[in-house]
Amino acid sequence: MKQKIWPILLIAILLFIPLGFIQNQINYETVADNLQTNLVLMPGEAGDMVLAGFKGIAADLLWINVENYWHRGEHFKMIPLFYMVTLLQPHWILAWSLGGWHMAYNVPAGVKNIQGKYYWYQQGIQFLKKGVSYNSSRYDLYFETGWTYYNKGEDYSNAVKYLKQAVIYPGPDYVKDVLAHAYEKDGHINQAIKEWKKLLHTDFKGVAKRMIYDLNTRGWATP
């Protein structure tokens, strides 16, 4: 007697229903765990890689070009590549921090006029801020933005704003060190002392003691 085989196909088709539910659960988890990826299409070899699901490799290929331009001193050619790499892998911290650093420090070094230098400094800051928006639960880019404001722009109030965010997340002790300096430079001596006190039980103990002493006696500590 010939066996009926259509139930096999029916079961296969019906199994797509629970499969759909599982996919919905995966979609939910993807959003909840920050694992979603945005559609990125670009021309050339990098685009082919993206289509085949190899975004990381595409970003790496572009990054090798960044390295080449950097070593040849062609800083301007690096800029579009930074945007492309961060578009492909927005959670790659190094791409944001290095891009921001090049824009705020190296590109202005090659520009003669003051407006040009300021323009590129601002571009670096904007780039870092964009990076922060993608990586808001890590200290790294808050610190880079705060540091750029502090060191390059001497804009201490904005530096404090970002460094205060950076210390919320787990990170190295030097983040608190820079925040303490920024507080002092911004005129918040008491806040600076408070921040240095937090460093008394770390490797920064020696510096912290000296800074607290100087701030209490002279009212300033950072040269």
Add this chain to the structure above:
Amino acid sequence: MKKTWILAWNTVRESFRKKTTYIIILFALIMIAASEFFAFLSAQEQTKMIMDTSFAVIEFFGFLLAMFGSITAVSSEIEKRTIYTLLTKPITRTNFILGKYLGMFFILLINFVIMTIFFLLLIHFKKIPINIAIFKTLFLIFMELLVIASISLALATFTSDAFNIIASCFLYIIGHLTSYGRQVIEMTKNIVIKGLADMMYTILPNYQNFSIRDKVVVGIPVPWQYVLIVTGYGIMYIVIALLIGIYFFRTREI
């Protein structure tokens, strides 16, 4: 069950008798070793690039092996006419498909273990810390390869080799883009189109589910819960593909 195991074992032996398997593994090992070329980069950049390249190589060469292995597992039996001898013995067509798939599972596992050991040795010598996230990524790549093998095997039961290769490659690309398609579906206003698109979204394999390597290399934690659900998705898809394969193989005139 014993018949299925015998068929599986024969599939593994047959695959290793062919040189293609060795060539694919050798190429993959060369490609993983080639990540040494990134020595001119900083340590942080190098780590990312070695991981990116190795994961991509393991997946891509695994894909080739899964696709070609599954296609030839069925077609070579038909071409060499050994299928007639097999099916005259008390081996059912269901046994045949399950045995072939089990064989593919072991071929992929052996290949995967070789590549993984090589990759782990490489990162160990490069002093890159080996963490659980690496194993989660590798596990999901393996699950993806099993899904690919099941689909290629199912297609092999009712299509020609050439069509199967094209379809498997097409599904591989589309499977990595379906999650983007979801974003487009959500913007669609027309209910009919939305319904059809939703159906396609469910039917087509979503390989992007398995792709966590881009996240892992940049330090984004992937929870076990996610890995577990995606594993469930993979198993479910494999069952569906095998059922379809069994159905078409049983209706096929041989």
